[in-house]
């Protein structure tokens with residue numbers, strides 16, 4: 001039986017990844033500062049550990065609880081001090097310190113424990129801004145580097161750390177640059193939520209005839225990736241021979257206005273949009289998906305199909321909150 005440690009298993013993508021790996025027959029240990037918020041973990045073991053501490057990273061990778069007590073084979077490092085644009089622009093120091101510490105100590109612990117394979121979750125935020133309609137850039141286009149925010153710089157540095165460990169310690173490293181990921185059981189309120197969940201919440205809470213606030217002028221372009229596709233992509237990349245950082249996302253480029261309109265339509269409510277000041281991030285992302293498609297993976301969920309799952313989930317959360325208040 002294969003063994004895996006998922007760091008950040010109390011968070012959105014990590015929680016879904018644990019479920020995926022269990023479905024594939026793995027023995028899984030989840031690690032996080034907190035347990036998953038919306039449903040119990042599927043992990044065989046769940047440890048509450050602060051991965052900024054080197055000794056706790058070593059504890060996270062202690063031999064597995066399977067009968068043979070074998071060394072852990074695969075580590076998936078998704079733990080990060082993380083949020084949408086509102087959080088990224090207001091917590092620069094926390095992001096650059098907390099996420100960097102977890103990344104540095106975890107990869108060192110993985111090399112020391114001689115784990116076989118190490119996955120690192122990077123981000124489309126490593127790229128600089130692009131003008132709408134630009135040509136697609138591939139992964140090498142991240143250099144010369146000019147990420148739009150400190151979160152992107154930290155990811156780029158952590159990628160380089162992971163690649164250095166691959167060269168110098170023989171660690172088998174795989175690096176994915178996630179495009180915006182969305183789906184149920186992710187943060188939907190409180191300041192760390194990302195645009196799809198935030199818009200679903202605003203629509204769910206709006207009364208007919210109101211206008212929902214959207215940051216910026218709505219023209220920013222993004223690729224939104226449904227979480228089931230993303231965890232499938234992580235597994236594909238981990239099993240592939242691709243050693244270079246690899247974009248994971250679809251090819252459907254959507255403006256924030258189109259995202260908001262799609263959610264409004266799903267809600268069946270008569271709502272408008274009010275464009276307000278707020279941190280928007282880059283103007284456009286035109287990133288090639290050729291590399292991830294070459295390993296035999298592509299997204300299956302359209303944005304509308306994914307939102308048709310996310311919107312009712314967020315609406316139910318909002319209604320439950322309201323009933324409890």
Ligand code: NAD
Pocket residue numbers: 007008009010011012013014031032033034049050051052077078079080081082083098102121122123124177178179180181182187194
């Ligand atoms: P998330 O915030 O839901 O999950 C991250 C988890 O890491 C949280 O549960 C948090 O408690 C945990 N964590 C933070 N600091 C920790 C520490 N010191 N020790 C232990 N656990 C700690 O975020 P997510 O959306 O699931 O993202 C997972 C990964 O993917 C992150 O590395 C993120 O940067 C990356 N990513 C996500 C997206 C996206 O759209 N969600 C896009 C690009 C990259």
